[in-house]
Amino acid sequence: MSDISVKPDLAIAMRGVTKIFGPDPEGALALLRAGKSKTEVQAETNHVVGLDNVSLDIAAGQIFVVMGLSGSGKSTLIRHVNRLIEPTAGEILVHGDDVLKMSLDQLRTYRRTKVAMVFQKFGLLPHRSVIDNVAYGLEVRGVGRKERLETAAKWIETVGLAGYEHSRTRQLSGGQQQRVGLARALSMDSDIILMDEAFSALDPLIRSGMQDQLITLQKSLNKTILFITHDFDEALKIGDRIAVLKDGALQQEGKPEDIVLRPANEHIEEFVREVNKARAIHVRSIMERGATEPCEQSVSMDARCEDVLPLFAEHQWVGVVDGEGQQIGRVTAKQVIKALARHTPGVG
Amino acid sequence: MFPQLIDTRPWRRAVDDGLNWVVRHWGGTFEAAAHPLLMLLKAIEDLLIATPWWLIIAVLTGIAWLATRRWPLPAVVFAALMFLGIMDLWKDAMTTMALMITATLAAILVSIPVGVWMSRSLRIRQIFAPILDLMQTLPSFVYLIPTVMIFGPGKIPAVIATIVYAAPPLVRLTDLGLRSVDPAVLEASRAFGTNPRQRLFGVQIPLALPTILAGINQTTMMALSMVVIASMIGAGGLGYQVLQGIGRLEVSRGLFAGLGIVALAIIFDRITQAFGRQLQARIGMQEAR
Numbered sequence A: 001m002s003d004i005s006v007k008p009d010l011a012i013a014m015r016g017v018t019k020i021f022g023p024d025p026e027g028a029l030a031l032l033r034a035g036k037s038k039t040e041v042q043a044e045t046n047h048v049v050g051l052d053n054v055s056l057d058i059a060a061g062q063i064f065v066v067m068g069l070s071g072s073g074k075s076t077l078i079r080h081v082n083r084l085i086e087p088t089a090g091e092i093l094v095h096g097d098d099v100l101k102m103s104l105d106q107l108r109t110y111r112r113t114k115v116a117m118v119f120q121k122f123g124l125l126p127h128r129s130v131i132d133n134v135a136y137g138l139e140v141r142g143v144g145r146k147e148r149l150e151t152a153a154k155w156i157e158t159v160g161l162a163g164y165e166h167s168r169t170r171q172l173s174g175g176q177q178q179r180v181g182l183a184r185a186l187s188m189d190s191d192i193i194l195m196d197e198a199f200s201a202l203d204p205l206i207r208s209g210m211q212d213q214l215i216t217l218q219k220s221l222n223k224t225i226l227f228i229t230h231d232f233d234e235a236l237k238i239g240d241r242i243a244v245l246k247d248g249a250l251q252q253e254g255k256p257e258d259i260v261l262r263p264a265n266e267h268i269e270e271f272v273r274e275v276n277k278a279r280a281i282h283v284r285s286i287m288e289r290g291a292t293e294p295c296e297q298s299v300s301m302d303a304r305c306e307d308v309l310p311l312f313a314e315h316q317w318v319g320v321v322d323g324e325g326q327q328i329g330r331v332t333a334k335q336v337i338k339a340l341a342r343h344t345p346g347v348g
Numbered sequence B: 001m002f003p004q005l006i007d008t009r010p011w012r013r014a015v016d017d018g019l020n021w022v023v024r025h026w027g028g029t030f031e032a033a034a035h036p037l038l039m040l041l042k043a044i045e046d047l048l049i050a051t052p053w054w055l056i057i058a059v060l061t062g063i064a065w066l067a068t069r070r071w072p073l074p075a076v077v078f079a080a081l082m083f084l085g086i087m088d089l090w091k092d093a094m095t096t097m098a099l100m101i102t103a104t105l106a107a108i109l110v111s112i113p114v115g116v117w118m119s120r121s122l123r124i125r126q127i128f129a130p131i132l133d134l135m136q137t138l139p140s141f142v143y144l145i146p147t148v149m150i151f152g153p154g155k156i157p158a159v160i161a162t163i164v165y166a167a168p169p170l171v172r173l174t175d176l177g178l179r180s181v182d183p184a185v186l187e188a189s190r191a192f193g194t195n196p197r198q199r200l201f202g203v204q205i206p207l208a209l210p211t212i213l214a215g216i217n218q219t220t221m222m223a224l225s226m227v228v229i230a231s232m233i234g235a236g237g238l239g240y241q242v243l244q245g246i247g248r249l250e251v252s253r254g255l256f257a258g259l260g261i262v263a264l265a266i267i268f269d270r271i272t273q274a275f276g277r278q279l280q281a282r283i284g285m286q287e288a289r
């Protein structure tokens, strides 16, 4: 695996990353390479396969979502990016630098400046106030007190916790604590943000608001966000690309539509069955390309099926326009219905 | 009778001769090494004895108030100190208090670094755990005699014996406290690029502080329980009164001096515990998980 050629706009590249938990990972690795499954390796050697030969290319400036059921290895994967976990095999490149070859000092500098992380279990410091928690990363980086508290206060406000600056973290609800963790990572202003189920403890309303905020934030600051979730709807809403993990192995990686329209296997189909496909599918991916007669009604190319469905009550077809208002294609009700119905069991 | 398998007399002789040799050749060095301890003890004792009684009562009662912000504990502390004064035990109590404070300070100085060291390495823990067991279970007279031989009777061997007896719980609880820090918190700290020193002082020690304080509490209590034995080799204080009471069959003297030790124990136990609770409440551990 000496393929270090990395496209310049690639933020994170994982090459054949395998992680086996246990005292003798090499032995279990040999079994895994010989084609045994996670369950078989576990039964034979009592070693847990956390990740199984995962390769991912995560382009800079996008929200990349990793999806999977509980125990599929999502948290294990995200911890490899800032090397909280050492892989058993494989390579991890971040902006072209080999994370695994960094010395301890380089690794600390990398963690202080390049990546920030939001933890599934929050990981807040219970002996510090909310604002000191949010400022923690900046403090470690060596930012002066006044400046870091100002930044922290700004982000506390953004995540909707104004007024709680001087509370202790244990006095907050789970959702509030999660937002403290979020503010702590965002205040680092790092190029890469790792978010491990960062919205899982939030109520639906705040959650939806935070998702919108994250999308806006990503657009305005052009961050690379690696986002872990077990909620497919969330993945479809915020993800530029989605990867699905099962038993530590990558099942499929692609644009949200690819996954909804062309699920690679039964496991992913099961996910897709539950999801609101009208929200997942963009009109641009099913439209008829090319110029047509001028339309009475048009939608933007970023619109999703659920946005155009009501329009069909009045119109035979709807035009699709690009950012400049130029018509680039059209969709009909029939196309939309076909896309939504395609992979429904018993029909497709 | 168990048959004599080997002749152990040469071993005993070797141990005795070895000790004598150490006393002869190293006695001065040991004494010089322990000198700072003696200075500390003297300073604390002189200070406590020179301070007017009402000031000491005011300070300790004030500390008790700070530790709880309610009146029962200050009242208990006040009553205990008044008892010591009224029973004509004040000066002896100050001597005993000085011994206890010195031993506790020295124990903190030694135990916390050792506890930190133990918490970081399984090997070190495996080495120290039996030593700590030994220190706690070996009858104190066993090491009292060699210490007296090396340092001569007086306050130094008394302080050293007290430290040996009282330090282990603090080492153990420091180790335990540091190891039971939530790994999720430590991991988050690591993810932000902290080095081990920043994690130790910024995360582990603050979060382990309630447990460490419980260790300090135990150390003070064990130090107080050593005072009678310590006074046998010249520590003076309340323990000496107890000894004299026993020697002269004066039950009252022994009883009141004994109650004086209890009064000191109550004062220091309750105050350190109250501070521990306060700390715990601040970290919010009470409703934890």
Ligand SMILES: Nc1ncnc2c1ncn2[C@@H]1O[C@H](COP(=O)(O)OP(=O)(O)OP(=O)(O)O)[C@@H](O)[C@H]1O
Pocket: A021, A022, A048, A049, A050, A068, A069, A070, A071, A072, A073, A074, A075, A076, A077, A120, A230
């Ligand atoms: N430190 C560890 N030691 C041993 N096994 C581990 C360790 N960490 C994770 N695992 C195992 O690796 C697998 C993946 O765990 P991981 O935490 O990555 O799952 P996850 O996808 O994040 O799940 P969840 O959605 O519940 O958070 C699990 O089978 C788990 O038991």
Ligand SMILES: [Mg+2]
Pocket: A074, A075, A076, A120, A196
């Ligand atoms: Mg997880």
